[in-house]
Amino acid sequence: MSLAARRRIADRVARATTVACTAAVLAPLVLIIGYLLTKGVTSLNLDFFTQLPKPVGETGGGMANAIVGTLVLIGLACVLGLPIGIGTGVFLAEYGHSRLAPLVRFCADVLNGVPSIVIGIYAYTLIVLPWKSFSAYAGGFALAVIMLPIVARTTEEMLRLVPANLREASLALGVPAWRTTLRVIIRTARGGIITGAMLAIARVSGETAPLLFTAFGNQYWHHGLAGPISSLPVQIYTYAISPFDDWHRQAWAGALVLLALIGLTSFSVRVLTRGRFRMVR
Amino acid sequence: MGSAHPIEPPIGTKMESQSLDAPWMATVTNARRPTSRRPNMGDRIFRVLTTGLALTLLAVVGSVVAVLCYESADAIRTFGSAFVTTSKWDPVAREFGALPFIYGTLVSSLLALAQAVPLSIGTALFLSELAPSWVRAPVSFLVELLATIPSVVYGLWGIFVLVPWMRSYIGPALQGTLGFLPPFAGTNYGVGMLTASMILAIMIVPYITSVAHEVFQAVPSAQREAALALGATRWEMIRLAVLPYGRTGVIGAIMLGLGRAIGETMAVTMVIGNRADMSLSLFAPASTMASIIANEFTEATYDLYVQALVEIGLVLLIVTVVVNVLARLLVWRIAAPAAGGVR
Numbered sequence: 258m259s260l261a262a263r264r265r266i267a268d269r270v271a272r273a274t275t276v277a278c279t280a281a282v283l284a285p286l287v288l289i290i291g292y293l294l295t296k297g298v299t300s301l302n303l304d305f306f307t308q309l310p311k312p313v314g315e316t317g318g319g320m321a322n323a324i325v326g327t328l329v330l331i332g333l334a335c336v337l338g339l340p341i342g343i344g345t346g347v348f349l350a351e352y353g354h355s356r357l358a359p360l361v362r363f364c365a366d367v368l369n370g371v372p373s374i375v376i377g378i379y380a381y382t383l384i385v386l387p388w389k390s391f392s393a394y395a396g397g398f399a400l401a402v403i404m405l406p407i408v409a410r411t412t413e414e415m416l417r418l419v420p421a422n423l424r425e426a427s428l429a430l431g432v433p434a435w436r437t438t439l440r441v442i443i444r445t446a447r448g449g450i451i452t453g454a455m456l457a458i459a460r461v462s463g464e465t466a467p468l469l470f471t472a473f474g475n476q477y478w479h480h481g482l483a484g485p486i487s488s489l490p491v492q493i494y495t496y497a498i499s500p501f502d503d504w505h506r507q508a509w510a511g512a513l514v515l516l517a518l519i520g521l522t523s524f525s526v527r528v529l530t531r532g533r534f535r536m537v538r
Numbered sequence: 539m540g541s542a543h544p545i546e547p548p549i550g551t552k553m554e555s556q557s558l559d560a561p562w563m564a565t566v567t568n569a570r571r572p573t574s575r576r577p578n579m580g581d582r583i584f585r586v587l588t589t590g591l592a593l594t595l596l597a598v599v600g601s602v603v604a605v606l607c608y609e610s611a612d613a614i615r616t617f618g619s620a621f622v623t624t625s626k627w628d629p630v631a632r633e634f635g636a637l638p639f640i641y642g643t644l645v646s647s648l649l650a651l652a653q654a655v656p657l658s659i660g661t662a663l664f665l666s667e668l669a670p671s672w673v674r675a676p677v678s679f680l681v682e683l684l685a686t687i688p689s690v691v692y693g694l695w696g697i698f699v700l701v702p703w704m705r706s707y708i709g710p711a712l713q714g715t716l717g718f719l720p721p722f723a724g725t726n727y728g729v730g731m732l733t734a735s736m737i738l739a740i741m742i743v744p745y746i747t748s749v750a751h752e753v754f755q756a757v758p759s760a761q762r763e764a765a766l767a768l769g770a771t772r773w774e775m776i777r778l779a780v781l782p783y784g785r786t787g788v789i790g791a792i793m794l795g796l797g798r799a800i801g802e803t804m805a806v807t808m809v810i811g812n813r814a815d816m817s818l819s820l821f822a823p824a825s826t827m828a829s830i831i832a833n834e835f836t837e838a839t840y841d842l843y844v845q846a847l848v849e850i851g852l853v854l855l856i857v858t859v860v861v862n863v864l865a866r867l868l869v870w871r872i873a874a875p876a877a878g879g880v881r
Contacts, residue, residue, distance in 0.1 A: 264771055264774070268773040270773075271773035272772065272773065274660055275661070275668055276664060278657045278659075278660025278661045279660065279665075281657050282657050282658070282661045282743050282747065283677070283680055286684050289687060289692070292698075293691070293695075340591070341591050341594050341595065342595075345594070347591075348588035348589055348591060349592070352589070357593075358592075361595060361596060364596050366862070367599060367863070368602075370801075370858055370859060371801070372801025372855070372858055373803065374828050375602070375606070375801070377835075378605075378606065378609075379601075379605050379606070382605050383601075402598055405598065433578050434578075434584075435581045435583070435584030436580065438584065459686060462688075463687075463690065463691070464688070464689075465688070466804055466828070469832055469835070469836065470835050470836050473836075490690045493694060494690050494693070497690075497694045497697055497698075498808060505698065508694055509694065509698075512690070512691045512694050515688060516687065523686055
């Protein structure tokens, strides 16, 4: 075989290999989504969204409390996580050359890499232990900690995208720097900051590990935020490892709803970034 | 740009990225109050406020470490180094050796890397070097979609789809061909180390792929063009120009994937079989550091037991932080645009 032919064959083989790799990477996605749709849709009904879980042995029931619980937990996480995260992002973008900034940035990256189960232990020790009760607060706190670095870093990046001449124009008109930041910089980057927040929400809404021993789970409606609360991911986990067929069906339905929730959040991010997200209004 | 303006900023690109410290800018900010050189009150309050929020993040990171150390202090004092070197985990007998979990984390993560790395690099090369642009966008979107699926959904799929496949197809096939090797011998339950590593591999592929993709895109096109101009085929171009240039960054991408795999909890817990045991067989049920915490934390009945689990959390934290920091350093060397910027 001539050298040219050998080189051509090697090239073809290499190209085919990369295509095969891509196919192998996408195959699980197709399989997972496929199973979710076929198993989930058949188990979904109105009861799933309106009923409480039924006791073992009775079929039917739903995950209404878990759906509400997940929304409550995400709300709590946002109340705590967004202000701190966005504030940190503003600090990093506006005072990026201060001596503190590299340390903050480094810590945000470290926190982003901390396993979520470790955050769960942290929230357990700080909130569950002193109060002697699993609580929605503890779960929300754990999720907020996970959100923090994501929100902070995307906010920083988005603020940095704002053209410097906008700031200069505002300062030149005599507007104080802090009002310039609030009224010009942050307002211009609003779409980007919202995107970051939504990404963080999408990320934490599927988190299970940090909720296992903070929000714990609840087969009924939660009574206030100082007690255990149910959530979709934990409910899916509990049902998936149970030995009951009916619960397995519910777990698939729950997974489908959870994925739809996350998909909806991510989708609205795409719409936001495509349509309204213009750096210069 | 009016050139007759009284306060003339430096001309050219420098102006675009000018910071507030520029001397001409100080003139602008103080224009209203020429007597005062101090920043106005609002500015100071705003700065203190945002700095305070940033310090909160530092405090959170600091207190995560502090809390874990404090809550495991008794365990650390009681067991010392035996904690990570002995392999007997028997809460009833108050014996706590975390070696099986460290082993489980290590083996499952490395096995996952062995499966995920070739696939990820292949996919990243396809995306950055070979795919036509109309394929590139949807494929990278789909790969990113893999990263948005929650861990517990992977676990669910693992329990009801992958585990049965493992029991009746993949496992028997592997044992039929490679069964004479110790890692592939032993009873195949469906759940176990190999199944966990497969789920992990699927989960870390999107991370490695997207970082590797970025790294390959950072390779200057002059490198590629030079190789092509010398008559190289695409594959030779990749081998001669792209891969050597991106090597450090790809190692960083792999480390990021490793960091993810080590800390991954739910999916692993659901398919690894949860046995506090070290076995040479990849079909044997095992446990990882994350999965033992998820499984036993709420069932820990006495203080020392909880402390031991927190200490495992501490070990897990230290390992992931070290892996992640190393990964960042490696990726920055490539992805940071500053020429030859090794910082």
